[in-house]
Amino acid sequence: MMEIMxxxxxxxxxIESQKYGAISLRRQKLRVHKNGAKFPISKAYIDDELLDPxxxxxxxxxxxxxxxxxxxxxxxxxxxxxxxxxxxxFPENSLNMxxxxxxxxIMMSASNERYFIQQxxxxxxLNYYFExxxxxARGKKEMLMISVILNTKITKSIEDVVLxxxxxxxxxxxxxxxxxxxxxxxxxxxxxxxxxxxxEKISRDLHMKIKEFxxxxxxxxxxxxxxxxxKGSMEIEKKLDLTQIAQGIQEAEFNPERFPGLVMKIEKPxxxxxxxxxxxLMITNLKNTSExxxxxxxxxxxxKSIGIIIPKPEITLESTK
Numbered sequence: 001m002m003e004i005m006x007x008x009x010x011x012x013x014x015i016e017s018q019k020y021g022a023i024s025l026r027r028q029k030l031r032v033h034k035n036g037a038k039f040p041i042s043k044a045y046i047d048d049e050l051l052d053p054x055x056x057x058x059x060x061x062x063x064x065x066x067x068x069x070x071x072x073x074x075x076x077x078x079x080x081x082x083x084x085x086x087x088x089x090f091p092e093n094s095l096n097m098x099x100x101x102x103x104x105x106i107m108m109s110a111s112n113e114r115y116f117i118q119q120x121x122x123x124x125x126l127n128y129y130f131e132x133x134x135x136x137a138r139g140k141k142e143m144l145m146i147s148v149i150l151n152t153k154i155t156k157s158i159e160d161v162v163l164x165x166x167x168x169x170x171x172x173x174x175x176x177x178x179x180x181x182x183x184x185x186x187x188x189x190x191x192x193x194x195x196x197x198x199x200e201k202i203s204r205d206l207h208m209k210i211k212e213f214x215x216x217x218x219x220x221x222x223x224x225x226x227x228x229x230x231k232g233s234m235e236i237e238k239k240l241d242l243t244q245i246a247q248g249i250q251e252a253e254f255n256p257e258r259f260p261g262l263v264m265k266i267e268k269p270x271x272x273x274x275x276x277x278x279x280x281l282m283i284t285n286l287k288n289t290s291e292x293x294x295x296x297x298x299x300x301x302x303x304k305s306i307g308i309i310i311p312k313p314e315i316t317l318e319s320t321k
Contacts, residue, residue, distance in 0.1 A: 065119045068151045073214045076107050077183050078143040090214045099123050107145045115163055125149045128166035132173055134180035142180050164276045165216050168260035182206040216259050240277050248306035271295055
């Protein structure tokens with residue numbers, strides 16, 4: 001019996017199966033569910049001489065992943081009467097009806113996972129679910145999901161940077177007074193003239209925030225990342241004050257309106273460091289990965305010079321391309 005898998009279980013099964021080697025299907029054409037599937041199978045059903053006819057196997061079917069032609073961001077919210085609705089997406093007119101339907105379907109399961117990938121032959125997206133306070137909603141909260149459709153392969157490094165951008169986007173929205181009103185701009189007839197004017201103004205502001213979010217995401221397209229992972233006791237447990245670091249280090253720049261991370265350019269070895277408040281450290285434009293240790297040492301010395309001392313991390317490299 002076939003079992004349809006959600007994204008989390010699919011990832012676990014793929015990782016587990018890779019420990020023991022993959023089974024490839026030759027000359028087989030199969031139609032599978034968009035989220036992938038697994039089911040028991042024996043040698044009698046497939047043409048692969050590598051399989052032992054006495055053993056039962058679990059066949060893992062993973063659909064071909066679609067890479068979009070362009071980067072798109074969309075904001076979806078849960079309307080109490082109509083269910084998930086796309087509030088706004090940018091660039092405008094970039095989503096077709098099928099893709100819109102897929103995004104709204106994704107939100108139906110969004111509350112189970114805060115940040116997750118949805119990949120299929122129809123649409124691949126990074127999705128971040130969050131809530132904001134609302135005077136107009138039951139339970140005093142609006143449920144939202146920001147989705148990022150990229151025209152490049154999604155890697156763990158890209159996942160980490162997009163998550164940081166999403167968290168900052170949520171923080172920005174929660175700091176804007178009455179931002180929830182913007183979500184009701186398609187239901188103006190239900191409000192007074194004064195309220196309509198207020199809703200339209202706040203909606204314009206939210207559109208601008210989504211466009212700014214889009215610009216930050218677009219910055220990823222031209223980057224190559226080497227990810228530095230802080231493991232175990234070496235993790236940075238407290239939030240870093242990026243403004244303080246930028247003020248103390250001449251080469252550092254922090255402009256949260258453009259990008260949520262601190263940007264530090266190093267001349268020798270030539271590279272750019274992206275530092276996020278949660279301690280995530282990304283290195284871009286580094287031509288020779290053998291120089292990563294030297295670069296991290298330089299970076300840590302600069303932090304030490306302004307009184308910020310962190311243990312040297314265990315370094316793991318991962319390129320996005």
